[in-house]
Amino acid sequence: MDFQYLFELLCGGVVKGSIYALIALGYTMVYGIIQLINFAHGEVYMIGAFVAFIVAGILTLTGYSGLTVLVLAAVVALIYAAAYGYTLEKIAYRPLRNAPRLSPLISAIGASIFLMNYVQLAQTPDFLPFPELVADFEFMEPIARYVSSVDLVILIVTTVTMIALTVLIKYTRIGKAMRATQQDMVMARLVGVNVDRVISATFIIGSVLAAIAGVLIASRTGQINSAIGFMAGLKAFTAAVLGGIGNIPGAVLGGLVLGIAETLGAGYISSAYEDVFAFGLLVLILILRPAGLLGKAVKQKV
Amino acid sequence: MAHLKRSFGIGLWFMFLTLPLMVVRVNTLNHEVEWRWSNMIWVGICAFAIAWFWQFSIERRTARRAHVAADAHPEVEKLSLAQRLADDPVLSRRVLIGAAVVAMIFPWLVSTGQNYYHINVMVSALIFVVLGLGLNITVGLAGLLDLGYIAFFAVGAYTYALLSKNFDLGFWTCLPLGGLMGMLFGVVLGFPILRLRGDYLAIVTLGFASITKIVLENWDTVFGGAAGIAGIPRPEFFGMALDGRQKSVYTYYIVLALVALTIVVTTRLKNSRVGRAWMALREDEIACVAMGVDMARTKLSAYALGAFWAGLVGVIFAAHNNFINPDSFTFMDSAMILAMVVLGGMGSILGVIIAGLALKLLPEYLRAFAEYRMLVFGAVMVLMMIFRPQGLINNMRRKYECDTVEGDHDDGAK
Numbered sequence: 208m209d210f211q212y213l214f215e216l217l218c219g220g221v222v223k224g225s226i227y228a229l230i231a232l233g234y235t236m237v238y239g240i241i242q243l244i245n246f247a248h249g250e251v252y253m254i255g256a257f258v259a260f261i262v263a264g265i266l267t268l269t270g271y272s273g274l275t276v277l278v279l280a281a282v283v284a285l286i287y288a289a290a291y292g293y294t295l296e297k298i299a300y301r302p303l304r305n306a307p308r309l310s311p312l313i314s315a316i317g318a319s320i321f322l323m324n325y326v327q328l329a330q331t332p333d334f335l336p337f338p339e340l341v342a343d344f345e346f347m348e349p350i351a352r353y354v355s356s357v358d359l360v361i362l363i364v365t366t367v368t369m370i371a372l373t374v375l376i377k378y379t380r381i382g383k384a385m386r387a388t389q390q391d392m393v394m395a396r397l398v399g400v401n402v403d404r405v406i407s408a409t410f411i412i413g414s415v416l417a418a419i420a421g422v423l424i425a426s427r428t429g430q431i432n433s434a435i436g437f438m439a440g441l442k443a444f445t446a447a448v449l450g451g452i453g454n455i456p457g458a459v460l461g462g463l464v465l466g467i468a469e470t471l472g473a474g475y476i477s478s479a480y481e482d483v484f485a486f487g488l489l490v491l492i493l494i495l496r497p498a499g500l501l502g503k504a505v506k507q508k509v
Numbered sequence: 510m511a512h513l514k515r516s517f518g519i520g521l522w523f524m525f526l527t528l529p530l531m532v533v534r535v536n537t538l539n540h541e542v543e544w545r546w547s548n549m550i551w552v553g554i555c556a557f558a559i560a561w562f563w564q565f566s567i568e569r570r571t572a573r574r575a576h577v578a579a580d581a582h583p584e585v586e587k588l589s590l591a592q593r594l595a596d597d598p599v600l601s602r603r604v605l606i607g608a609a610v611v612a613m614i615f616p617w618l619v620s621t622g623q624n625y626y627h628i629n630v631m632v633s634a635l636i637f638v639v640l641g642l643g644l645n646i647t648v649g650l651a652g653l654l655d656l657g658y659i660a661f662f663a664v665g666a667y668t669y670a671l672l673s674k675n676f677d678l679g680f681w682t683c684l685p686l687g688g689l690m691g692m693l694f695g696v697v698l699g700f701p702i703l704r705l706r707g708d709y710l711a712i713v714t715l716g717f718a719s720i721t722k723i724v725l726e727n728w729d730t731v732f733g734g735a736a737g738i739a740g741i742p743r744p745e746f747f748g749m750a751l752d753g754r755q756k757s758v759y760t761y762y763i764v765l766a767l768v769a770l771t772i773v774v775t776t777r778l779k780n781s782r783v784g785r786a787w788m789a790l791r792e793d794e795i796a797c798v799a800m801g802v803d804m805a806r807t808k809l810s811a812y813a814l815g816a817f818w819a820g821l822v823g824v825i826f827a828a829h830n831n832f833i834n835p836d837s838f839t840f841m842d843s844a845m846i847l848a849m850v851v852l853g854g855m856g857s858i859l860g861v862i863i864a865g866l867a868l869k870l871l872p873e874y875l876r877a878f879a880e881y882r883m884l885v886f887g888a889v890m891v892l893m894m895i896f897r898p899q900g901l902i903n904n905m906r907r908k909y910e911c912d913t914v915e916g917d918h919d920d921g922a923k
Contacts, residue, residue, distance in 0.1 A: 243708075244708045244711070244712065254530070257529075257530060258529045258530070260535070261529045261530070261533050261534075261535055262529065264533075264535030264542065265533065265535065265542055268535075268540055268541075268542055283529075287526075287529065290525070290526055291526065294522070294526060298891070299891050299895075302567070302895045303894060303895060306894070306898065307898075308708070309652065309654060310894045310898055311894070312654060312708055312711060313654075313847070313851055313890055313894050314890065314891045314894040314895070316656070316844060316847070316890060317848075317886070317887045317888065317889070317890025317891040317894070318887065318891055319887070320841075320844055320883055320884075320886060320887030320890070321884060321887030321888050321891065322887075323883075323887075324881075324883040324884040324887060325530070325884060326530060328880065328881070328884060329527070329530045329531045329548075330530060330534060331534075335535075437840070441712070441715065441716070441719070444712055445712070445716070448709065448712070477727075479723070479726075479727040480723060480724075480727065482719055482720070482723055483720050483723055483724070485716075486713075486716030486717070486719060486720050487720070489712070489713065489716055490701070490702065490713055490716065490717075493701075493702065493705055493709055493713060494701045494702070497704070497705065497709070
């Protein structure tokens with residue numbers, strides 16, 4: 208057994224998994240509050256990557272370089288992703304708050320298709336080369352084989368983001384309101400929580416996380432396309448379900464498990480079937496443990 | 510005035526929102542940035558107009574709801590045209606016969622000599638109508654959201670392609686086999702996952718469709734890989750040689766017969782014991798199970814039956830095109846079939862047929878519009894859910910009436 212190869216795969220898996228985890232957090236938070244699979248979440252991720260690409264393109268051509276470009280592009284991308292997430296909720300989900308369960312789901316699929324084609328028509332259906340914004344660090348030289356500089360940035364950013372999110376949810380006012388809404392929407396409203404605003408905030412936070420993931424993954428793979436959001440969204444949802452949907456640590460765990468499983472499967476069996484492993488895992492988990500790894504089985508009350 | 514102000518704000522917001530994506534286009538090869546400011550103005554104007562209309566519609570919807578709620582005792586429900594048509598057996602039979610006659614002579618209406626383009630277009634449209642009707646069983650009647658419906662279609666198509674290529678089996682032998690294969694896949698997949706709640710089911714079916722496509726693309730020794738399988742024989746007609754137009758007309762009649770069969774079967778099922786169980790399950794799972802409906806069996810039957818039609822029509826699709834490859838079975842196709850069901854009205858047969866024909870034929874004849882097809886589909890799906898969740902044509906329920914004895918019935922409305 209080649210341990211070096213295994214270790215290489217594991218590192219790749221963790222990096223990939225942490226990206227999935229970032230997107231999965233958005234799914235899980237929205238699902239926890241309004242029990243809706245936000246199908247268009249993957250598109251928000253894609254839009255984040257696209258906006259970053261455009262801003263980076265303009266800045267590079269006007270003569271900036273390196274870290275300035277990355278930070279500026281990321282900030283603009285985050286703002287736009289938040290704006291899109293907010294608008295999406297207002298248009299496609301809010302009018303359906305009290306509709307039967309299937310309606311918002313279909314509306315979400317429609318929104319996803321709409322956004323995907325909107326970007327495709329407004330920009331291009333081809334793959335675009337994403338500029339390399341993270342320079343190779345010198346101190347990474349000895350271990351660059353396992354963890355490249357971009358990977359290091361990804362790991363640091365995701366860790367910081369997740370800690371920030373935990374703090375936000377645990378200790379701030381809006382976090383408290385979010386937890387209250389998640390537990391019982393009617394009761395939260397009774398004690399004076401502005402539920403509409405909490406839901407908007409959830410969408411904004413989720414979208415920001417997705418945009419961070421978008422910028423990071425685009426600078427790692429080096430190319431973007433209007434269709435990347437669909438697969439990424441699906442995988443991230445798988446990660447969320449894997450960890451137990453509605454459960455925030457679960458989403459992170461699910462993302463990591465999914466990323467590692469996928470890379471190992473691709474590395475040892477066949478890379479063409481990478482997606483098959485992800486969905487196979489999803490089906491297995493749903494059959495064996497429908498509540499997910501960390502989720503608690505919820506009894507449905509009548 | 511308040512509306513105008515709000516709409517103005519929304520217009521500005523959308524101008525901001527679409528600023529990077531609609532206005533800027535970075536060309537990384539030539540290192541150029543293209544600014545398209547005119548787009549921004551258009552977005553602003555359109556968003557303003559739509560926002561104004563949107564507010565107007567929402568207001569009307571709320572007003573209507575309030576009206577319905579205030580009217581505690583709705584005397585007579587206003588009947589839609591379709592409902593009236595269905596209630597009148599003589600009229601509905603006449604309309605049905607008329608439609609059947611038009612469908613029968615259609616090939617001679619639109620094609621002369623060797624020009625059979627329109628027939629081919631119609632065949633593709635009807636194939637999708639059958640798919641829509643099949644999915645209507647799963648989604649519309651039983652309420653199981655299946656986002657991977659196209660996979661069963663692929664199963665049928667590949668069944669015929671492989672059987673005719675490797676074992677030299679004819680079309681008519683393969684037609685039921687394709688349906689059965691679709692059904693088999695439906696049951697095998699359905700068994701473990703039908704316990705899941707609606708939204709999980711949607712994701713798993715979506716995953717299943719992706720897996721199917723990946724396997725078809727990558728297992729090239731069996732399925733021909735991304736290049737697909739070519740040279741699939743057309744349906745045979747008692748051993749006679751048919752020319753191009755006759756083949757198309759023949760396929761047209763086969764699909765037409767299948768559409769008719771699907772309509773008959775679905776209508777009969779809808780009013781049967783199992784059909785009522787499906788609809789009950791769709792409306793309220795817990796109540797339905799409490800009434801003694803076997804949930805697993807009911808769901809599985811809906812799922813398998815839907816898959817059966819997809820497999821069946823997949824065989825026809827393969828035969829009609831002579832050639833199949835995995836690109837015909839993408840998520841977008843699944844989404845389009847779903848759009849047909851949603852647009853037509855879940856559970857409504859007539860609605861699904863109309864929506865299916867419209868969604869397939871309009872892009873075909875309005876080529877300029879074809880590029881925006883999926884964009885419009887997406888928007889329509891959202892708008893339909895908000896403003897008209899019942900679809901174009903309401904799902905008509907059979908009504909059972911009973912006469913109450915006069916006098917002892919006071920509902921206290923006064």
